[in-house]
Amino acid sequence: MPSFTIETVGLNFNFGQQVILKNLSLQVPKGSIYGFLGPNGAGKTTTIKILLNLLKSPSDQVFIFGKEINSNRIDILKQVGALVEQPAIYGHLSGKENLINRCLLLRIHKSKADEMLALVGLTDAANKKSSQYSLGMKQRLGIALALISDPELLLLDEPTNGLDPNGIIEIRNLMMELTAKYNKTILVSSHLLSEIERTATHVGIINHGQLLFQGTIQELQLLNKPLLEIEVDQVESAGALILENGYEIMAQTKSKISIPYASAAESGIVNTLLIKNGFTVTSLSMQKKDLENLFLDITKTD
Amino acid sequence: MRTLYISLISEFYKSRKTLALWAAILLPVIICGLITFGFYSSSERIIAFHYPPMILWANYSGAALGVMGFLIMPFYVIFMAFSVNNIEHKNDTWKMLFAQPLNKFSIYAAKYLYAVFMIFICLLLFASLTFAFGHLLQVLVPKYNFSQYNPLHILINSYAKLFLSSLGILSLQFIMSLFWSDFLKPMGIGFIGAIMGIIIVNVGWKYAYFIPYSLPTLALRITKVNKGANPLEFPVFTQEIWTSLIYAAILFIVGYFIVTRKSIK
Numbered sequence: 065m066p067s068f069t070i071e072t073v074g075l076n077f078n079f080g081q082q083v084i085l086k087n088l089s090l091q092v093p094k095g096s097i098y099g100f101l102g103p104n105g106a107g108k109t110t111t112i113k114i115l116l117n118l119l120k121s122p123s124d125q126v127f128i129f130g131k132e133i134n135s136n137r138i139d140i141l142k143q144v145g146a147l148v149e150q151p152a153i154y155g156h157l158s159g160k161e162n163l164i165n166r167c168l169l170l171r172i173h174k175s176k177a178d179e180m181l182a183l184v185g186l187t188d189a190a191n192k193k194s195s196q197y198s199l200g201m202k203q204r205l206g207i208a209l210a211l212i213s214d215p216e217l218l219l220l221d222e223p224t225n226g227l228d229p230n231g232i233i234e235i236r237n238l239m240m241e242l243t244a245k246y247n248k249t250i251l252v253s254s255h256l257l258s259e260i261e262r263t264a265t266h267v268g269i270i271n272h273g274q275l276l277f278q279g280t281i282q283e284l285q286l287l288n289k290p291l292l293e294i295e296v297d298q299v300e301s302a303g304a305l306i307l308e309n310g311y312e313i314m315a316q317t318k319s320k321i322s323i324p325y326a327s328a329a330e331s332g333i334v335n336t337l338l339i340k341n342g343f344t345v346t347s348l349s350m351q352k353k354d355l356e357n358l359f360l361d362i363t364k365t366d
Numbered sequence: 367m368r369t370l371y372i373s374l375i376s377e378f379y380k381s382r383k384t385l386a387l388w389a390a391i392l393l394p395v396i397i398c399g400l401i402t403f404g405f406y407s408s409s410e411r412i413i414a415f416h417y418p419p420m421i422l423w424a425n426y427s428g429a430a431l432g433v434m435g436f437l438i439m440p441f442y443v444i445f446m447a448f449s450v451n452n453i454e455h456k457n458d459t460w461k462m463l464f465a466q467p468l469n470k471f472s473i474y475a476a477k478y479l480y481a482v483f484m485i486f487i488c489l490l491l492f493a494s495l496t497f498a499f500g501h502l503l504q505v506l507v508p509k510y511n512f513s514q515y516n517p518l519h520i521l522i523n524s525y526a527k528l529f530l531s532s533l534g535i536l537s538l539q540f541i542m543s544l545f546w547s548d549f550l551k552p553m554g555i556g557f558i559g560a561i562m563g564i565i566i567v568n569v570g571w572k573y574a575y576f577i578p579y580s581l582p583t584l585a586l587r588i589t590k591v592n593k594g595a596n597p598l599e600f601p602v603f604t605q606e607i608w609t610s611l612i613y614a615a616i617l618f619i620v621g622y623f624i625v626t627r628k629s630i631k
Contacts, residue, residue: 116465141467152462154453156383168376169466209462 069094069217069249070115071127077110084110085273092251097243099264100253103363107273108253109149112221116146128217145215147223151206155195159186159205162194163212170213180208199226220252224259236263257359271363288358290325295347302343309337325350369469373476386449390484393442394491401429402499409507419515427496427517431524431586434492436564439582442488443532444556446481447539448549455547474625478618481536486529493525531585531606534578534613541621575606578613
């Protein structure tokens, strides 16, 4: 068995002259919830479309379940459920009819449609025309459609778009249940880290078509080093003194200097050093960025 | 084959509750119904002409065939080609359709076959209703002499020609509707094409059979000319039918290449 459910090897993709993906090497482990993060227009949806073979990738760059996508399209797609952008629903059919249509295409027993409606809480609206569904209901129907074939891999493109807080929590719980109970693999894209930091086990951060970070959520947190923020007078000369004593300055403003935080004792030493040299330290504090800011920092690099 | 079959079943399932499906049934019912009503309400005037049974059938079925062949048929084909593709454009479901574990050719061919099948059903209903309502008229107005002639052969041949001659337009319109998601472009071009087709045939241009839109009119015109001479012997596979079938085959294959290269953005 391959260790990665999805693996792209130096994937490049262009729309004409415009470069969309540059040397993208995704590695999505089996059984993980992989948060695929990036600002709008970073290349997330394009990547998902390539993973579905809707856009053709160069050969030998995209592997799903260890198989090359272009030569195993049908085999792979049998095991993949997807929700890309807005859910693709036939508005003139009811929710149930949409699911039955999918059952017909995938040769699944029609009873599965009711099961799915119950799973996403649409049983009461089963026979209502789906064009009359609210955005949240459409999104849930989209997820039911993605889940109906009981796929090994789920690709969800911004699944919580337009959902209210309750809906977001429901989807979060559903994703956790699917991976914990049924050992499914989920790749979920988002432009908000806060939205998936509680569910994702792995994170990939993409911007301008390049993967800027990939690893477990713990590894992402490790990147997030705490800083010692020192509020001091005569910032310029205080900075010079700190540098002379072998510390690294991470940031400096008109009134504050930030250096890497090591320990409480170390902070005391820096404080003593400044005071002994005649500076007035008005505050000394440990600062830790939340993941959201870290994410912004990572995607801000260029 | 199995994928083609399930894709086709799905097309029928999707199109229930849509105008495309109902038009195939309502159009023949309404048009044949109106003509029959006309023949019923003005039966005395028509009987006064003392038509021989064959001419009576020709007048009666020609009313539907004329309206159908010259006007409604091209527009119905244009509309079918549009609506079978529009169902995916409108709901933005192309990407979902092509992300299913189904052969792309089957998805495309099923859509095309669905449109062909609907046109076939529509014309079959026209032929059957013309036949059935003719006999109904005979029952309602016993002075008519519909029962003295069997028009089945002529009806089948005429509608078969109409069906085959419209496949060229279908393939052409199918590509346009596949390519453009809006209503106006394929309908506008189709409309102009259909009108042009009729005019070209009527001015008797030698190469009219090269224009797909002229073919239904052309097919029916030749039927009429031959009808006077030997109504039972006119051939179905004439030049314009072959042209239509060649157009249909070539454009069907071209359409498939468009589908496989269609980037789902």
